[in-house]
Amino acid sequence: EAGVAQSPRYKIIEKRQSVAFWCNPISGHATLYWYQQILGQGPKLLIQFQNNGVVDDSQLPKDRFSAERLKGVDSTLKIQPAKLEDSAVYLCASSSTWVAYEQYFGPGTRLTVT
Amino acid sequence: GNSVTQMEGPVTLSEEAFLTINCTYTATGYPSLFWYVQYPGEGLQLLLKATKADDKGSNKGFEATYRKETTSFHLEKGSVQVSDSAVYFCALSASQGAQKLVFGQGTRLTINP
Numbered sequence: 001e002a003g004v005a006q007s008p009r010y011k012i013i014e015k016r017q018s019v020a021f022w023c024n025p026i027s028g029h030a031t032l033y034w035y036q037q038i039l040g041q042g043p044k045l046l047i048q049f050q051n052n053g054v055v056d057d058s059q060l061p062k063d064r065f066s067a068e069r070l071k072g073v074d075s076t077l078k079i080q081p082a083k084l085e086d087s088a089v090y091l092c093a094s095s096s097t098w099v100a101y102e103q104y105f106g107p108g109t110r111l112t113v114t
Numbered sequence: 115g116n117s118v119t120q121m122e123g124p125v126t127l128s129e130e131a132f133l134t135i136n137c138t139y140t141a142t143g144y145p146s147l148f149w150y151v152q153y154p155g156e157g158l159q160l161l162l163k164a165t166k167a168d169d170k171g172s173n174k175g176f177e178a179t180y181r182k183e184t185t186s187f188h189l190e191k192g193s194v195q196v197s198d199s200a201v202y203f204c205a206l207s208a209s210q211g212a213q214k215l216v217f218g219q220g221t222r223l224t225i226n227p
Contacts, residue, residue: 004157033214042118042203042217043158056214091158101148101207103215105157 002026004106006092012112018080021109025073025094031055032069033103034077035091043091049075082113116141120204120218127194128226135189135221137178137204145206147171147180147187148215152201161189161202196225 005024013019025032030051035043046065048055051072060067064083069075079086089110093103121136139145149161149171162171167182176191187204204218 041219042205043215044217045214048214093158101146101160101163101215103160105159107155107157 004092004094004104006090006106006109008109009107010110010112012114013082015084015113016081018078019082019111020076020078021090021092021111023075023077023092023094023106025075025092026096026104029094029096029104030072031095031097031103032075033091033093033095034067034075035093037089037091037108039088046077079111082111084113087111087113116145116206116208116216118204118206118216118218120202120221123220124222124224126224126226129196130193131225133189133191133194133198133223135202135204135223137187137189137218139185139187139204139206141185141206141208143208144182145208147178148205148207149176149178149187149189150203150205150217152203152220154200158203194223194225196227199223199225 032049034046037043046060047057047067049069052069067077089108091108092106095103117140146165148163150158151161152158162173164171164180170179178187178189201220201222203220205215
């Protein structure tokens, strides 16, 4: 079974630029998560989708971050405009159930904002 | 709100040493507790879990016991190997409502041969 795929793996941009990350979950997984992991900290949930609907986006900075999951499969997370403090690893995870620990994580995208 | 605190790293040990990584939590109700591991270049993986007080989770020689009286879930292994070098995260999920994961800050473990 293929795992969660993410691209790109690394991205370097200047502040005020835009960036987008892509996630392809495990086939058949209805629930998709985006996490932000700042260096030295644990992952923090940004947004959770159930199929193509948003379940929880309470920690998503909506003035600059947006996410969508068209057709309930792939998802894109966008930052516009980026700030220095957005430098982090962005993790995508998917799950076939509502159970929190049954999430499979992708390798992440490391973003550096200069 | 719910939170998790782990012992600060990095932790460096010799092969076959005994490992303890401390984890304490703050939560309302009866959360489930987890340890995740992140090997270099790989995604987070669930290492073990405990869903109620006094439960012991175990996997790959690692163990952790859910202690409600001390709100702790310390990770232990009797004899570590070089292949255990990774970052370890303690996490919890609330017992009710949306079951999102709340992570600690992670502890980097390096095992020297």
